[in-house]
Amino acid sequence: xxxxxxxxxxxxxxxxxxxxxxxxxxxxxxxxxxxxxxxxxxxxxxxxxxxxxxxxxxxxxxxxxxxxxxxxxxxxxxxxxxxxxxxxxxxxxxxxxxxxxxxxxxxxxxxxxxxxxxxxxxxxxxxxxxxxxxxxxxxxxxxxxxxxxxxxxxxxxxxxxxxxxxxxxxxxxxxxxxxxxxxxxxxxxxxxxxxxxxxxxxxxxxxxxxxxxxxxxxxxxxxxxxxxxxxxxxxxxxxxxxxxxxxxxxxxxxxxxxxxxxxxxxxxxxxxxxxxxxxxxxxxxxxxxxxxxxxxxxxxxxxxxxxxxxxxxxxxxxxxxxxxxxxxxxxxxxxxxxxxxxxxxxxxxxxxxxxxxxxxxxxxxxxxxxxxxxxxxxxxxxxxxxxxxxxxxxxxxxxxxxxxxxxxxxxxxxxxxxxxxxxxxxxxxxxxxxxxxxxxxxxxxxxxxxxxxxxxxxxxxxxxxxxxxxxxxxxxxxxxxxxxxxxxxxxxxxxxxxxxxxxxxxxxxxxxxxxxxxxxxxxxxxxxxxxxxxxxxxxxxxxxxxxxxxxxxxxxxxxxxxxxxxxxxxxxxxxxxxxxxxxxxxxxxxxxxxxxxxxxxxxxxxxxxxxxxxxxxxxxxxxxxxxxxxxxxxxxx
Amino acid sequence: xxxxxxxxxxxxxxxxxxxxxxxxxxxxxxxxxxxxxxxxxxxxxxxxxxxxxxxxxxxxxxxxxxxxxxxxxxxxxxxxxxxxxxxxxxxxxxxxxxxxxxxxxxxxxxxxxxxxxxxxxxxxxxxxxxxxxxx
Numbered sequence: 001x002x003x004x005x006x007x008x009x010x011x012x013x014x015x016x017x018x019x020x021x022x023x024x025x026x027x028x029x030x031x032x033x034x035x036x037x038x039x040x041x042x043x044x045x046x047x048x049x050x051x052x053x054x055x056x057x058x059x060x061x062x063x064x065x066x067x068x069x070x071x072x073x074x075x076x077x078x079x080x081x082x083x084x085x086x087x088x089x090x091x092x093x094x095x096x097x098x099x100x101x102x103x104x105x106x107x108x109x110x111x112x113x114x115x116x117x118x119x120x121x122x123x124x125x126x127x128x129x130x131x132x133x134x135x136x137x138x139x140x141x142x143x144x145x146x147x148x149x150x151x152x153x154x155x156x157x158x159x160x161x162x163x164x165x166x167x168x169x170x171x172x173x174x175x176x177x178x179x180x181x182x183x184x185x186x187x188x189x190x191x192x193x194x195x196x197x198x199x200x201x202x203x204x205x206x207x208x209x210x211x212x213x214x215x216x217x218x219x220x221x222x223x224x225x226x227x228x229x230x231x232x233x234x235x236x237x238x239x240x241x242x243x244x245x246x247x248x249x250x251x252x253x254x255x256x257x258x259x260x261x262x263x264x265x266x267x268x269x270x271x272x273x274x275x276x277x278x279x280x281x282x283x284x285x286x287x288x289x290x291x292x293x294x295x296x297x298x299x300x301x302x303x304x305x306x307x308x309x310x311x312x313x314x315x316x317x318x319x320x321x322x323x324x325x326x327x328x329x330x331x332x333x334x335x336x337x338x339x340x341x342x343x344x345x346x347x348x349x350x351x352x353x354x355x356x357x358x359x360x361x362x363x364x365x366x367x368x369x370x371x372x373x374x375x376x377x378x379x380x381x382x383x384x385x386x387x388x389x390x391x392x393x394x395x396x397x398x399x400x401x402x403x404x405x406x407x408x409x410x411x412x413x414x415x416x417x418x419x420x421x422x423x424x425x426x427x428x429x430x431x432x433x434x435x436x437x438x439x440x441x442x443x444x445x446x447x448x449x450x451x452x453x454x455x456x457x458x459x460x461x462x463x464x465x466x467x468x469x470x471x472x473x474x475x476x477x478x479x480x481x482x483x484x485x486x487x488x489x490x491x492x493x494x495x496x497x498x499x500x501x502x503x504x505x506x507x508x509x510x511x512x513x514x515x516x517x518x519x520x521x522x523x524x525x526x527x528x529x530x531x532x533x534x535x536x537x538x539x540x541x542x543x544x545x546x547x548x549x550x551x552x553x554x555x556x557x558x559x560x561x562x563x564x565x566x567x568x569x570x571x572x573x574x575x576x577x578x579x580x581x582x583x584x585x586x587x588x589x590x591x592x593x594x595x596x597x598x599x600x601x602x603x604x605x606x607x608x609x610x611x612x613x614x615x616x617x618x619x620x621x622x623x624x625x626x627x628x629x630x631x632x633x634x635x636x637x
Numbered sequence: 638x639x640x641x642x643x644x645x646x647x648x649x650x651x652x653x654x655x656x657x658x659x660x661x662x663x664x665x666x667x668x669x670x671x672x673x674x675x676x677x678x679x680x681x682x683x684x685x686x687x688x689x690x691x692x693x694x695x696x697x698x699x700x701x702x703x704x705x706x707x708x709x710x711x712x713x714x715x716x717x718x719x720x721x722x723x724x725x726x727x728x729x730x731x732x733x734x735x736x737x738x739x740x741x742x743x744x745x746x747x748x749x750x751x752x753x754x755x756x757x758x759x760x761x762x763x764x765x766x767x768x769x770x771x772x
Contacts, residue, residue, distance in 0.1 A: 416652030
């Protein structure tokens with residue numbers, strides 16, 4: 001299973017980028033709008049000239065040139081910003097301030113050319129406030145307003161002192177804005193102050209609301225990201241739990257994973273004994289060794305543990321001395337400040353206690369406790385799963401062991417029996433008549449059949465024991481074919497059955513163990529010969545089948561009745577018509593075949609027609625490393 | 638042959654010792670039997686035979702082996718040829734690397750190992766081989 005993408009946090013980066021992108025777009029919008037300023041000024045000046053203004057308008061083209069000049073620079077600059085993968089907020093702010101400042105200088109120039117402070121153009125100073133207020137903080141915006149007002153005031157003073165000549169458009173030899181007197185000047189300055197301050201106030205209050213909202217959104221986003229991270233960890237914990245092989249390993253995985261998920265220093269898992277009298281430290285992570293050394297706790301003597309087992313959760317943000325008594329001095333030495341204990345509950349029954357330990361005081365909030373409860377539930381389920389699995393595994397092992405033991409114990413008396421038979425049949429105790437010989441021969445035969453059954457039972461028992469097959473080994477089909485030919489040629493010849501094993505050239509090696517592959521074929525071929533009447537035919541054919549090697553064992557024998565096919569591979573089963581031919585079969589052969597095919601990761605199919613014959617098709621996976629086959633050939637002469 | 642060769646058969650299964658005794662005696666061997674390691678040692682102290690047939694698993698899974706190793710370390714008996722018997726050749730073979738690690742090594746204390754039930758003819762052939770080998 002693949003871990004899901006940490007999609008929310010990735011989206012978060014996207015969102016962060018978006019807010020930057022928005023500002024870049026805003027800047028570009030400003031620049032594109034600014035192109036209209038020179039056009040407008042030109043149009044106004046042009047109309048003025050047509051209307052009969054005598055002079056003073058030509059100077060406006062200076063402003064036009066100035067605006068066009070700096071806007072071109074700004075345009076280039078903004079293109080470069082766009083190319084940057086992540087433009088920082090900081091740089092963007094600087095860019096906005098620069099633009100606004102330069103715009104103000106252009107406006108000052110325009111104001112100067114059109115009559116100074118009394119010029120109606122003064123009102124245009126509101127315009128640069130708009131971008132500034134949307135991007136910068138309220139305080140910076142006010143600062144900027146103060147800067148602009150200082151600029152205008154300075155211009156007025158300079159003009160008033162006569163350091164710069166008063167400028168005004170002239171209409172029919174008359175200045176439309178004649179130099180104002182002091183009262184006029186102060187009045188218009190006052191109006192301008194009021195106007196700009198009000199505009200700034202209005203602009204900043206609105207954008208403050210917007211900014212607050214954005215901040216709230218960002219906070220929300222952050223908490224969602226955190227939550228996502230938590231759940232993602234929870235998910236990976238579940239994954240890791242799934243990969244644990246046994247209870248011991250699972251406990252280790254769970255405790256270390258839980259520490260990561262909960263973001264705490266230490267985790268302990270205590271399990272309740274079956275009689276519910278003791279708590280045993282089953283696992284600990286990140287805790288001092290001494291802490292866990294005292295492995296079992298008597299529940300009766302520990303009121304705190306008792307409370308938790310009864311279903312309460314326990315949180316403390318500042319471990320006190322009395323509580324410390326419960327946890328031991330070791331914990332104090334480790335400087336643990338916050339502790340959280342939760343019952344591990346499964347289907348309403350408490351099976352243990354999950355503990356979390358943290359160095360920070362007051363670490364665990366209600367929210368954390370809820371989340372940890374979730375983790376505790378998961379841990380409980382995982383533990384129960386592992387226990388169940390181990391119980392099953394133990395049962396399987398016990399069964400195999402029992403089968404082996406029985407088989408062994410059956411062999412010893414059989415060996416003794418056959419040994420005595422040897423003495424009697426060998427006429428060491430006196431000669432026997434033909435009839436006696438015949439009966440003893442039958443006795444010997446039945447005993448040997450029994451021995452065979454015991455041997456097969458042992459093979460089966462051994463193969464049941466969980467021993468993973470060696471995935472790195474490989475078997476050369478030709479080698480198996482040779483062995484099978486050698487083993488059965490004679491037996492087939494005796495019954496006058498034609499026996500053929502064919503392997504195409506360049507067939508890849510089979511993954512697995514030679515003994516197993518050989519056993520599979522031996523069993524199938526031996527059956528085929530057994531159940532094929534004289535003058536019949538038995539064939540073994542190897543062929544490639546996608547990523548598998550196919551081995552077909554076909555015969556022209558008695559076939560397998562349809563009704564028996566489903567039980568074919570189960571232990572001790574023998575088809576009705578097979579019993580009629582061979583009384584002494586054990587019924588274990590095909591069970592062994594199935595067992596081995598499963599172990600090698602292959603599959604087996606059977607096609608059969610009564611009185612016509614049977615085909616067993618075995619597909620086994622191809623070996624991964626082809627070179628290994630040479631080795632195997634050398635290793636198994 | 639100057640004198641009858643003597644064989645000591647050690648097995649805790651009287652069916653095996655009895656039948657082997659009959660078979661071997663009729664093939665002109667002198668046969669003594671013992672049913673455990675201790676009896677075997679006593680019999681050996683009494684007189685060293687020409688060959689010993691020794692079952693591996695008696696009271697313990699490795700009693701026969703233990704005896705064989707003890708004998709190999711004893712200068713008095715270290716040249717005594719041994720044929721071992723086991724009902725569980727497979728067990729010996731498969732558990733070789735584990736419980737029976739020392740069996741498969743160079744320190745292997747026996748001349749041969751037969752699986753029970755015995756093939757009488759092969760046993761007799763092997764006995765002849767061994768006796769002819771060691772003067």
